[in-house]
Amino acid sequence: MSTFDTIPQTRKEALIEILLRLGDDRLIHGHRLSEWAGHGPELEEDLALANVALDMIGHASSLYAYAAELDGKEDEDYYAYFRDDIDFKNIAMVELPRGDFAFTMARQFLFSAFSYFLYDKLIKTVDDEQFNGMLQKHFKEIKYHLRHSREWVFRLGDGTDESHKRTQDAFDEIWMYTGEMFDMDEADKAAIKHNLFVDVTSFKDEWKNLVNETLEEATLSVPDYDQYMFSGSRQGRHTEHLGPLLAQMQFLRRSHPDAEWK
Amino acid sequence: MSDDTKNTEWPLWEVFYQPKDGKPFEHAGSVHAPDAEMALQNARDTYARRNEGIALWIVPSDQIIASTPEDVGPFFDPANDKPYRHPQFYSVPRAVKKRK
Amino acid sequence: MDTQKQLDEFQQRIDNGEKIEPKDWMPERYRKQLIRIMSQHAHSEIVGMLPESNWITRAPSLKRKMVLLAKVQDEAGHGLYLYSGTETLGVERRELVEDYIYGNAKYSSIFNYPTLTYADICVIGWLVDGAAIVNQTMLAKSSYGPYARANIRICKEESFHKKQGYEMLAKMTSGTPEQKRMAQDAVNRWWWPTLMMFGPHDTDSPNSAELIKWGVKTKTNDELRQSFVDRMVMEAEAIDVTLPDPDMKYNEKTGHWEFGEIPWDEFWSVVKGDGPMNRERIKARRKAYEEGEWVREAAMQYARKKKLKEGKAS
Numbered sequence: 001m002s003t004f005d006t007i008p009q010t011r012k013e014a015l016i017e018i019l020l021r022l023g024d025d026r027l028i029h030g031h032r033l034s035e036w037a038g039h040g041p042e043l044e045e046d047l048a049l050a051n052v053a054l055d056m057i058g059h060a061s062s063l064y065a066y067a068a069e070l071d072g073k074e075d076e077d078y079y080a081y082f083r084d085d086i087d088f089k090n091i092a093m094v095e096l097p098r099g100d101f102a103f104t105m106a107r108q109f110l111f112s113a114f115s116y117f118l119y120d121k122l123i124k125t126v127d128d129e130q131f132n133g134m135l136q137k138h139f140k141e142i143k144y145h146l147r148h149s150r151e152w153v154f155r156l157g158d159g160t161d162e163s164h165k166r167t168q169d170a171f172d173e174i175w176m177y178t179g180e181m182f183d184m185d186e187a188d189k190a191a192i193k194h195n196l197f198v199d200v201t202s203f204k205d206e207w208k209n210l211v212n213e214t215l216e217e218a219t220l221s222v223p224d225y226d227q228y229m230f231s232g233s234r235q236g237r238h239t240e241h242l243g244p245l246l247a248q249m250q251f252l253r254r255s256h257p258d259a260e261w262k
Numbered sequence: 263m264s265d266d267t268k269n270t271e272w273p274l275w276e277v278f279y280q281p282k283d284g285k286p287f288e289h290a291g292s293v294h295a296p297d298a299e300m301a302l303q304n305a306r307d308t309y310a311r312r313n314e315g316i317a318l319w320i321v322p323s324d325q326i327i328a329s330t331p332e333d334v335g336p337f338f339d340p341a342n343d344k345p346y347r348h349p350q351f352y353s354v355p356r357a358v359k360k361r362k
Numbered sequence: 363m364d365t366q367k368q369l370d371e372f373q374q375r376i377d378n379g380e381k382i383e384p385k386d387w388m389p390e391r392y393r394k395q396l397i398r399i400m401s402q403h404a405h406s407e408i409v410g411m412l413p414e415s416n417w418i419t420r421a422p423s424l425k426r427k428m429v430l431l432a433k434v435q436d437e438a439g440h441g442l443y444l445y446s447g448t449e450t451l452g453v454e455r456r457e458l459v460e461d462y463i464y465g466n467a468k469y470s471s472i473f474n475y476p477t478l479t480y481a482d483i484c485v486i487g488w489l490v491d492g493a494a495i496v497n498q499t500m501l502a503k504s505s506y507g508p509y510a511r512a513n514i515r516i517c518k519e520e521s522f523h524k525k526q527g528y529e530m531l532a533k534m535t536s537g538t539p540e541q542k543r544m545a546q547d548a549v550n551r552w553w554w555p556t557l558m559m560f561g562p563h564d565t566d567s568p569n570s571a572e573l574i575k576w577g578v579k580t581k582t583n584d585e586l587r588q589s590f591v592d593r594m595v596m597e598a599e600a601i602d603v604t605l606p607d608p609d610m611k612y613n614e615k616t617g618h619w620e621f622g623e624i625p626w627d628e629f630w631s632v633v634k635g636d637g638p639m640n641r642e643r644i645k646a647r648r649k650a651y652e653e654g655e656w657v658r659e660a661a662m663q664y665a666r667k668k669k670l671k672e673g674k675a676s
Contacts, residue, residue: 027424031419034418034427034431035418035419037411037415037418037431037434037435038408038411038412038414038434038438038646039415039649039650040438041650041653041654042654043408043438043441043442043445044442045654045657046411046435046438047435047438047439047442050431050432050438051435053431054428054431054432054435057427057428057431058428060424061424064424076424077423080424081422081423100653101654101657154664155660155661155664156657156660158664158667159659159660159661159663159664160656160659160660160663162656162659162660163657163659166656245419248420249419249420251420252421252422253422253423256422256538256540258538259540259541260533260537261423261426261533262423262425262426
């Protein structure tokens with residue numbers, strides 16, 4: 001697939017585009033979470049973070065595998081290892097560096113809440129058996145990610161002065177990257193026409209309500225929804241953080257492209 | 263559980279899981295967690311990574327009341343001479359056995 | 363003080379193959395030894411996450427990335443089971459952890475070596491986990507119930523750890539010239555440190571006899587090492603990789619492979635803290651522990667507040 005503002009022309013192209021958008025969000029987010037392995041704040045949480053990372057990378061892998069099948073690529077690894085920064089379609093929020101535990105949980109919560117509503121709607125809409133099957137399976141795990149991260153937001157927000165401050169700072173810092181979740185472009189519209197995607201703005205209020213409720217209970221203040229929002233990542237215009245991430249992720253595979261690594 | 267505000271060690275919980283529908287719960291191990299909700303999540307993340315169970319119980323470890331080694335005699339030995347509590351004590355006509 | 367009668371009865375229970383449970387009477391020294399070896403085992407699992415997690419973000423396929431992450435996660439789980447087992451002896455996890463990140467408590471020296479290429483990940487799975495399985499299979503029969511049970515669970519989970527490493531290493535040794543080179547280089551670097559994992563020779567291992575007498579261990583360091591070498595020689599041959607020991611030869615009489623002298627000077631120096639990665643490993647664990655403090659504290663504070671609120675409401 002091409003980058004930037006190319007509009008998918010066929011149903012198949014529209015489907016591939018959606019699979020990659022969902023897959024890229026999950027791979028990159030999973031990558032950031034996997035950086036916690038061995039460094040978590042407590043052993044039990046090390047296990048929990050690895051579970052979420054494994055779920056997300058697993059989701060990406062199956063979405064990519066389906067895209068590869070449709071797209072005539074060898075396998076799922078093509079999308080992870082052989083595309084450049086401008087080909088990746090993930091939102092910028094998930095590529096931001098891991099940060100501290102408050103940042104990790106704030107991001108997880110915002111993204112899982114978004115995924116929860118998105119998947120809930122997609123499952124009722126997506127007119128493709130294989131894709132829909134995946135969504136249903138992943139949805140179960142997303143519910144857990146939401147529960148886990150939300151419970152942590154309560155504890156960190158309403159814990160100690162230090163945890164409160166760190167968590168408030170995290171939400172404030174991430175906030176300008178939340179707008180992208182609800183951006184719609186021509187590719188989304190093309191997919192909607194084929195019943196392969198939904199209008200993400202349709203559940204923005206539900207998402208806001210959950211975020212407001214949660215932050216309020218966590219004694220945190222909700223940042224301004226109308227502030228400047230970063231945008232363009234879905235079309236390949238990322239932050240500077242994606243490049244180094246990909247350099248690390250891809251270097252070995254690209255150094256020995258003809259070798260067997262599976 | 264300690265109320266010492268300096269102590270940041272999370273309390274210990276015992277985890278029990280039900281391996282299959284209808285089966286009794288088994289002890290899996292323990293986890294540390296600050297409260298019941300997190301204990302449940304930690305139990306899930308630690309002891310249900312390989313589909314080990316379909317349901318979990320968690321109990322604060324200090325709430326478990328256990329028999330002591332001194333109880334071994336009075337508690338358990340008397341049962342040794344009551345074979346009539348076990349099905350093997352009774353003989354069943356052969357024809358009935360076969361039909362199983 | 364433990365009386366001779368108590369000690370004799372205890373020894374009788376061990377000799378009968380009975381398991382010792384947390385509330386049972388046990389010699390103070392048995393308790394101390396168990397705390398020492400169980401917590402060392404736990405620390406090893408946790409420090410062992412570091413050399414491997416070093417490659418999660420660079421793993422060369424999505425499949426291998428997930429395998430590695432799942433494996434590193436298992437190590438956290440194993441550390442957790444072992445700390446829980448140790449806690450039944452009346453110590454807190456926190457004390458145990460602080461004993462090695464700030465004190466002198468030891469962990470397996472094997473993790474004080476660096477993982478330089480991805481082949482190291484395969485070789486750790488094959489050799490290091492292979493050696494760990496030999497050890498843990500024995501420990502699954504340990505006389506202390508909670509330790510035995512933790513090891514049973516660990517062995518069950520760990521069977522895939524060795525397999526995935528051996529499988530991928532086999533692919534590398536039959537792969538491109540670069541892959542072969544990486545694989546052989548990794549075997550060369552890890553072979554001797556792996557043999558050291560079984561500990562010093564029986565003659566230099568002061569704790570061994572006592573641990574065997576008490577059924578904590580059932581085999582000596584040298585016995586375990588020998589059975590490991592015998593198996594690895596065959597497995598190395600099967601995937602066409604050379605073990606870096608020119609003195610290795612088969613003894614027809616004993617049916618065992620005899621191997622060259624282990625570099626014990628290096629072993630003792632790494633044990634004492636002077637290995638290539640000792641300082642970094644401890645630094646990384648300290649950092650995680652200290653940076654986690656505010657998180658652990660926040661969660662406890664939240665739980666206290668909630669309890670207080672519930673108390674007021676009722």
